[in-house]
Amino acid sequence: MTTASKRSLHPEVIQRISRLEVRARHIVEGLLSGMHRSPYFGQSVEFLQHREYAPGDDLRRVDWKVWAKQDRLYVKQYEEDTNLRCCLLVDVSESMAYGSGPLSKLDYAVTAAAALAYLLLRQQDAVGCAVFDEGVRQTIPLRTSSSHLSTIIRALEPKQPKHKTRLYDVLVQVAETYPRRGMMILISDLLVDVDDAQRGLRLLRQRGHDVLVLHVMDDDELDFPFASPARFEGLETADHLTCNPRALREGYLQALDRFLAALRHGCARDNVDYALIRTSMPLDAALTAFLKHRQHERQR
Secondary structure (H helix, E strand, O other): OOHHHHHOOOHHHHHHOOOHHHHHHHHHHHHHHOOOOOOOOOOEEEEEEEEEOOOOOOHHHEOHHHHHHHOOOEEEEEEEEOOOEEEEEEEOOHHHHOOOOOOOHHHHHHHHHHHHHHHHHHOOOEEEEEEEOOOEEEEEEEEOOOOHHHHHHHHHOOOOOOOOOOHHHHHHHHHHHOOOOOEEEEEEOOOOOHHHHHHHHHHHHHOOOEEEEEEEEOHHHHHOOOOOOEEEEOOOOOOEEEEOHHHHHHHHHHHHHHHHHHHHHHHHHOOOEEEEEEOOOOHHHHHHHHHHHHHHHHHO
């Protein structure tokens, strides 16, 4: 595989890589080459105190606001905590089986989770996993060893999706399973009641977790490109609808905009990092953009 292809792992390329562990490695290589330095994804840096400036101190640590008020130089000291505990929450419900391109939403989600697990273990952070639909199917404990990736990969290997998503109940169970504060990364199409999703995410925040949401959707769901008469079948229900899609498109897109706006607003209100990702987007580029945005927000 060439360097150029590593920097732009399109869904067609990912599909040709059969082993999930190999996919993860290539994606992380592309992700890191797309950033100026390692993203230190798990690093938590908190302000500790001021200390009077001494010759040789890094001028970037000088607090210029204090200097402006007191006419004396002080530097900021930080407490670094790199012992991150991160749990990957991966939706494997029936709606995740949909895909109009090379990768279904499920393929995309489990590949993203494997890449993040590889990246975090590479940084010697503790990683666990919970795979869910209407309930938690499987949980993997938090471990830091590099060999733990194989355990996570086995849990993530695409299974036959079934059942609907009961996200609030799942997040309540996850909060009980992983009580110590850490990072929770939810990867899902979020085709659930918005209020239930927000209640569950708020619960995780109230328990002290840092919460990230990767909202994975297919191009068809976001653009509704259908033109000819069609029969739409529910993936998580027995309902179906035969119709002229052109007559529904405007109303569908308006409802979708309201749905996405409600999710974004709720996440912003509860300090949850949120990103909407199309399954047609190169995965290394999607993760790079998300991590850069997260770094920028933390620096602010």
